[in-house]
Amino acid sequence: MPRHQLVVIGAGPGGYVAAIKAAQLGLDVACVEKEQALGGTCLRVGCIPSKALLEASEKIHAAQHNQIIGAKIGQVELDLAALMAHKDKVVKANTGGVEYLFKKNKVTRYLGHGTILTPNKVRVEGPEGVQELETERILIATGSKPAPLKGVELDYEIVGTSDQAIAYPHVPEHLVVIGGGVIGLELGSVWNRLGAKVTVLEYLPHILGGMDGEVARAAEKIFRKQGLEIRTGVRVTAAYAKDGKGVVEYEGGEPLVADRVLLATGRIPNTDGLGLENVGLSTDERGRIPVNAHYQTAVPSIFAIGDVIAGPMLAHKAEEEGYAAVEYMVTGYGHVDYNSIPNVVYTHPEIASVGKSEEELKAAGVPYKKGSFPFSANGRARAMNDTDGFAKILAHAETDRILGVHIIGPRAGDLIAEAAVAMAFHASAEDLARASHAHPTLAEVLKEAALATWDKPLHI
Numbered sequence: 001m002p003r004h005q006l007v008v009i010g011a012g013p014g015g016y017v018a019a020i021k022a023a024q025l026g027l028d029v030a031c032v033e034k035e036q037a038l039g040g041t042c043l044r045v046g047c048i049p050s051k052a053l054l055e056a057s058e059k060i061h062a063a064q065h066n067q068i069i070g071a072k073i074g075q076v077e078l079d080l081a082a083l084m085a086h087k088d089k090v091v092k093a094n095t096g097g098v099e100y101l102f103k104k105n106k107v108t109r110y111l112g113h114g115t116i117l118t119p120n121k122v123r124v125e126g127p128e129g130v131q132e133l134e135t136e137r138i139l140i141a142t143g144s145k146p147a148p149l150k151g152v153e154l155d156y157e158i159v160g161t162s163d164q165a166i167a168y169p170h171v172p173e174h175l176v177v178i179g180g181g182v183i184g185l186e187l188g189s190v191w192n193r194l195g196a197k198v199t200v201l202e203y204l205p206h207i208l209g210g211m212d213g214e215v216a217r218a219a220e221k222i223f224r225k226q227g228l229e230i231r232t233g234v235r236v237t238a239a240y241a242k243d244g245k246g247v248v249e250y251e252g253g254e255p256l257v258a259d260r261v262l263l264a265t266g267r268i269p270n271t272d273g274l275g276l277e278n279v280g281l282s283t284d285e286r287g288r289i290p291v292n293a294h295y296q297t298a299v300p301s302i303f304a305i306g307d308v309i310a311g312p313m314l315a316h317k318a319e320e321e322g323y324a325a326v327e328y329m330v331t332g333y334g335h336v337d338y339n340s341i342p343n344v345v346y347t348h349p350e351i352a353s354v355g356k357s358e359e360e361l362k363a364a365g366v367p368y369k370k371g372s373f374p375f376s377a378n379g380r381a382r383a384m385n386d387t388d389g390f391a392k393i394l395a396h397a398e399t400d401r402i403l404g405v406h407i408i409g410p411r412a413g414d415l416i417a418e419a420a421v422a423m424a425f426h427a428s429a430e431d432l433a434r435a436s437h438a439h440p441t442l443a444e445v446l447k448e449a450a451l452a453t454w455d456k457p458l459h460i
Ligand SMILES: Cc1cc2nc3c(=O)[nH]c(=O)nc-3n(C[C@H](O)[C@H](O)[C@H](O)COP(=O)(O)OP(=O)(O)OC[C@H]3O[C@@H](n4cnc5c(N)ncnc54)[C@H](O)[C@@H]3O)c2cc1C
Pocket: 009, 010, 011, 012, 013, 014, 015, 032, 033, 034, 035, 039, 040, 041, 042, 043, 045, 046, 047, 048, 050, 112, 113, 114, 115, 141, 142, 143, 144, 162, 183, 270, 272, 273, 274, 305, 306, 307, 308, 313, 314, 315, 316, 317, 318, 346
């Protein structure tokens, strides 16, 4: 029977990073993954393919609408097959990259479904049959899957999830998106740019629940201007395929009939067939595996990280946890700073945040001050003809320590990195304001927002 010091189940961003780091720290490590391609949800059907479609569709839309400054463009035709081929190539390059890294770091890969049999034994069932692995420790990194919604019958073609919406064979004339969260808005934007009429149905009174309210309201206004039909406060009661169309029923209105329906109401942890019951482990009320501060479950040799445990379902959160969990196993110390984990929505404009929202600070009774700065007053944003949005900094009213940063605007997803580092180093608004920022860059918006929070902005 093969023996390893660590067996990781799942090769998403949490699992594959943990496996590589464990190998770098000197462990004999194996990774069990049921899909042929490594990289998990993120690389195969999540972050990477959706960003390939977002980047390309933005350019196609700009060309089709003659929005490229200084160029007169004739008729621009969409080549959906070429766009999908580009996306598939990007996915392949990334999943292949993980395969290369496994080989380079001598991580043993097992193809098949992993089931925990005992605290030190994992069964792998794959195309090459069944085998059992003996191991000192097990790390569960089995991620998540789309959450079902009562009344919604998925046929995985007309009524489907993001797995289908990254690969529709034609541009739907009308796409109904159930859920105005990150995934729904990103993929809704893609198909809207490619020519679909897109209707987003959101149960809450506003989209992007959980985000800073001021930013979410600004986003809603901009998305509506872009042509997304956003209906909030709508409770969907049923959705199903009928006669080649998708029907969506909701309270208080006539059913919608569309070409495609995308269910995007969140994701749930994936523990299917994992064998938790074999070792006496159970999940919490939301299906997550409980762990302590060192990612250790109630069984000391079994650890868990990523989407399958509590916390935001984000690739980089899973990666940080994978790294910290194996550091803990080997060195006795590992840590993730949850307060400085950024969150990005890759629409246009992008939306990015780190730390607390105004609503959270108010609810916690924390005294705060805020300063903001619009992209319309930034030289680079004007040069790019991309001036929608603003950056907002929230700092402690007495100490000036930065408590939250929220940006809606061009390349907000890249700009938020500076704010995350500042927060990780417990910076004050004054620290950020006094740091030199290259001119002319979008990052100057953050410097000005910091100036506005600590003292006064200069350029407005
Ligand atoms: C459309 C979409 C877009 C997204 N965009 C972003 C984004 O831009 N940024 C971001 O941070 N996050 C994004 N996410 C979320 C991100 O993909 C997840 O947070 C991340 O993949 C979680 O990583 P993980 O390692 O915990 O699990 P996963 O990536 O889900 O990987 C788990 C792996 O375990 C395997 N597995 C499960 N059970 C078993 C078993 N019993 N045996 C063997 N293998 C098993 C699965 O096949 C899978 O490969 C997106 C998600 C979706 C769906």
